[in-house]
Amino acid sequence: MSRTLAEAAAEAADCTKCRLSQGRTQVVFGAGHPDAGLMFIGEGPGFHEDEQGEPFVGAAGQLLNRMLGEIDLARDQVYIANIVKCRPPGNRDPRPDEIDACTPWLVEQISLIQPQVIVTLGNFATKFVLNTQTGITRLRGQIHDWHGRTVIPTFHPAAILHGGGEKSRQFQLLLDDFRMVRSTLDAMSERPSDVVELPEADVGAPADDTDQLELF
Numbered sequence: 001m002s003r004t005l006a007e008a009a010a011e012a013a014d015c016t017k018c019r020l021s022q023g024r025t026q027v028v029f030g031a032g033h034p035d036a037g038l039m040f041i042g043e044g045p046g047f048h049e050d051e052q053g054e055p056f057v058g059a060a061g062q063l064l065n066r067m068l069g070e071i072d073l074a075r076d077q078v079y080i081a082n083i084v085k086c087r088p089p090g091n092r093d094p095r096p097d098e099i100d101a102c103t104p105w106l107v108e109q110i111s112l113i114q115p116q117v118i119v120t121l122g123n124f125a126t127k128f129v130l131n132t133q134t135g136i137t138r139l140r141g142q143i144h145d146w147h148g149r150t151v152i153p154t155f156h157p158a159a160i161l162h163g164g165g166e167k168s169r170q171f172q173l174l175l176d177d178f179r180m181v182r183s184t185l186d187a188m189s190e191r192p193s194d195v196v197e198l199p200e201a202d203v204g205a206p207a208d209d210t211d212q213l214e215l216f
């Protein structure tokens with residue numbers, strides 16, 4: 001029998017499987033409803049997230065909350081996580097071996113939550129999840145089939161804030177993408193679920209467990 005999300009989070013809190021454990025204040029495992037139908041995946045914790053132990057709590061998190069409000073969802077109705085659970089120093093991109101080490105946590109989260117819709121936030125998370133080199137500008141605003149689930153990529157809220165905020169064209173596109181998420185969820189609620197279960201993560205497996213990485 002699989003364990004609960006809280007039990008997985010408790011084990012992750014002591015994780016030292018990669019070098020990012022050395023500079024973190026705390027592991028930022030994820031936050032939200034353990035049975036959410038909608039899950040967001042970002043890149044990794046930043047300064048505020050590392051301080052508070054919760055993903056998307058800074059200015060980008062405020063924008064994410066606002067977008068959720070635009071589609072009549074509250075933060076505690078969805079689940080929010082990152083690809084890596086510890087803050088990379090100086091907010092650099094996570095390195096391949098760090099991602100390899102951390103991916104089993106993400107796989108376990110998806111296996112336990114079973115979201116019908118996954119929204120990847122930004123270029124990094126989108127390329128990783130969809131295993132593509134195509135950039136976010138071309139992939140956003142489209143529905144991608146992924147292991148029987150729906151992935152909808154959109155911009156990272158931080159990129160919107162750095163690129164002109166509310167006055168930018170990207171802001172409107174972000175809003176469009178969230179409305180697509182809403183309509184997708186609404187359409188799914190009107191028909192039986194056809195989600196295919198992911199294999200359960202082999203928790204505590206070595207970082208080079210390629211079976212899990214193939215899921216992505």
Ligand code: SF4
Binds near residue numbers: 018021085086098102
């Ligand atoms: S980033 Fe992931 S794998 Fe690395 S120490 Fe943190 S929780 Fe463990």
